[in-house]
Amino acid sequence: MPELRIPIIGIETACASGGSALYQALMSLAKFRFIMVIGVEKMSNVDSAKATMNISAAGDRILDQNEGLTFPASYALIAQQHMLKYATTLDDLALVSLKNHENGNLNEFAHFYYKKVDMEMIRNSPIICSPLRLFDCSPISDGAAALIVSREKKTERDIKVIASALATDYISPVQRKDLTSFKATKIAANEAYTQAKIDVQEINIVEVHDCFTIAELIAMEDLGFCSPGESKNFVREGRTKLDGDIPINTDGGLKADGHPIGASGIAQVYEIVTQLRGEAGERQLKNPEVALTHNIGGIGGTAVIHIFRRS
Amino acid sequence: MIWICKKCNLTWYYPVDTCIYCRSKTETASSDSYTIRGITEVFTPSPDHSVVPYYDLLLEDEHGNFYIRKAFQSYDLGNEIREIRKEIKVKRIGVIGTGVTGCGIAQVSLQVGYETVLKSRSKEAIDRAFKKIEMNLLKAMEVEAKDKVLCNLKPTERLEDLSNVDIVIESVIEDIKIKKQLFKELDNICSKKTILATNTSSLSIDEIASVTSNPNRVIGMHFFNPVPKMHLVEIIAGEKTSQKTIELM
Numbered sequence: 001m002p003e004l005r006i007p008i009i010g011i012e013t014a015c016a017s018g019g020s021a022l023y024q025a026l027m028s029l030a031k032f033r034f035i036m037v038i039g040v041e042k043m044s045n046v047d048s049a050k051a052t053m054n055i056s057a058a059g060d061r062i063l064d065q066n067e068g069l070t071f072p073a074s075y076a077l078i079a080q081q082h083m084l085k086y087a088t089t090l091d092d093l094a095l096v097s098l099k100n101h102e103n104g105n106l107n108e109f110a111h112f113y114y115k116k117v118d119m120e121m122i123r124n125s126p127i128i129c130s131p132l133r134l135f136d137c138s139p140i141s142d143g144a145a146a147l148i149v150s151r152e153k154k155t156e157r158d159i160k161v162i163a164s165a166l167a168t169d170y171i172s173p174v175q176r177k178d179l180t181s182f183k184a185t186k187i188a189a190n191e192a193y194t195q196a197k198i199d200v201q202e203i204n205i206v207e208v209h210d211c212f213t214i215a216e217l218i219a220m221e222d223l224g225f226c227s228p229g230e231s232k233n234f235v236r237e238g239r240t241k242l243d244g245d246i247p248i249n250t251d252g253g254l255k256a257d258g259h260p261i262g263a264s265g266i267a268q269v270y271e272i273v274t275q276l277r278g279e280a281g282e283r284q285l286k287n288p289e290v291a292l293t294h295n296i297g298g299i300g301g302t303a304v305i306h307i308f309r310r311s
Numbered sequence: 312m313i314w315i316c317k318k319c320n321l322t323w324y325y326p327v328d329t330c331i332y333c334r335s336k337t338e339t340a341s342s343d344s345y346t347i348r349g350i351t352e353v354f355t356p357s358p359d360h361s362v363v364p365y366y367d368l369l370l371e372d373e374h375g376n377f378y379i380r381k382a383f384q385s386y387d388l389g390n391e392i393r394e395i396r397k398e399i400k401v402k403r404i405g406v407i408g409t410g411v412t413g414c415g416i417a418q419v420s421l422q423v424g425y426e427t428v429l430k431s432r433s434k435e436a437i438d439r440a441f442k443k444i445e446m447n448l449l450k451a452m453e454v455e456a457k458d459k460v461l462c463n464l465k466p467t468e469r470l471e472d473l474s475n476v477d478i479v480i481e482s483v484i485e486d487i488k489i490k491k492q493l494f495k496e497l498d499n500i501c502s503k504k505t506i507l508a509t510n511t512s513s514l515s516i517d518e519i520a521s522v523t524s525n526p527n528r529v530i531g532m533h534f535f536n537p538v539p540k541m542h543l544v545e546i547i548a549g550e551k552t553s554q555k556t557i558e559l560m
Contacts, residue, residue, distance in 0.1 A: 076351035
């Protein structure tokens with residue numbers, strides 16, 4: 001768009017592109033007054049093998065992909081390690097999926113807004129990579145979302161960003177020591193909590209990167225909402241539902257809202273801002289003050305965390 | 312195999328001769344056995360891995376390093392296995408015979424990415440087989456992918472064209488005389504390392520191997536039709552078939 005006479009930059013960190021773009025925008029505020037951050041992806045009408053190949057560009061070719069380790073296969077191995085170590089069950093994963101689909105039914109922008117899902121449907125869905133079933137995996141979606149960031153407060157509806165952190169890890173999971181947790185998330189979370197000067201208990205609403213159901217459980221643990229292995233209890237007690245004490249993925253998450261790769265990170269922020277403004281309609285939470293978004297790329301190779309406060 | 316810089320406490324999973332930080336010489340470490348820590352059965356095909364289901368194993372060596380390996384058989388968690396990376400890198404497969412089984416074997420060989428030499432007695436049979444394989448590939452993949460895969464198929468009438476393949480799979484008529492004659496010729500044409508496999512359900516591997524100068528590289532492979540759909544292959548070791556040959560197959 002040359003007639004605009006403004007700089008336009010593309011940011012690419014795989015599934016974390018949206019979060020990374022916001023991170024870059026916030027840093028660029030030192031020079032610019034208003035910055036628009038756009039996340040967009042068109043993924044439909046491509047056969048799934050081709051889509052898999054394109055998405056795989058974010059993985060390690062030599063160590064993983066030459067051996068057939070696609071993203072679902074990676075997360076399947078991670079889920080299995082989590083199950084072996086902490087006795088997490090398939091039903092715990094199903095509960096995450098069910099909760100996200102229920103939230104998605106209240107979000108008219110969600111990919112699966114109209115789809116009614118129950119436990120039987122999830123349990124009987126085809127296996128993608130054992131133990132993960134179809135309902136453990138986020139879909140291939142089209143979507144776009146945009147934000148405007150500024151140093152200046154313009155209206156009472158503006159939401160303040162109080163922390164922005166990004167961390168990285170090895171691309172291939174085999175180069176890591178622990179497969180049941182993502183180091184990049186932990187590093188970024190610590191950095192974000194320090195910047196925001198808050199304790200994890202003060203956060204009222206969370207958007208985590210649930211590209212696979214197991215990723216939501218691991219994110220809860222890495223972000224410090226519960227100790228390692230405890231996430232299953234939170235899910236069983238319904239604490240992450242809309243009426244729970246720490247609602248997660250109120251828009252349906254990547255699972256039900258959809259996962260248009262570059263747009264997902266921005267869509268998470270859109271949901272948080274909508275909730276903090278009290279404009280989320282049927283799925284509106286009671287008076288949320290502080291919120292967190294967690295956006296990861298690849299198999300946790302990049303993690304971007306933002307924290308927001310109602311101003 | 313991994314490359315280690317002890318000074319910097321760093322590990323690489325690909326060849327690194329000198330440490331990228333301190334420039335000192337790296338050491339290599341390899342393991343004789345690996346423990347299976349994880350396994351997943353993959354049902355979704357991707358362009359380089361179009362034959363599903365297959366398994367991905369998460370292996371841990373004695374130094375605590377992880378590896379991912381693809382396999383076509385299931386393993387139990389906690390079991391130990393020896394390095395499954397193949398010693399002889401198989402790149403080229405030769406298939407003799409253009410019947411239903413021969414075409415099926417060639418198709419699967421192409422689909423998993425091997426260069427495939429398909430040998431038949433007549434030009435007509437070869438043309439027919441080429442068309443049949445093309446049709447069957449189209450059922451499994453898109454036109455673009457099919458074209459790419461088909462570039463790896465080399466149809467031929469000359470047995471000499473099998474001289475540089477790593478494995479020959481013979482799938483001609485179940486006739487001991489014809490097979491023995493064929494293996495005698497293959498023994499002269501192929502390199503001493505080439506594995507010679509015969510697709511048979513009833514004939515003696517030892518008898519077929521007896522006409523070759525190196526019977527330890529002769530093995531039986533019994534395919535089931537339709538080959539692209541059936542995941543079962545019976546591997547038949549002869550009296551003199553070497554352990555190395557058996558493991559590779």
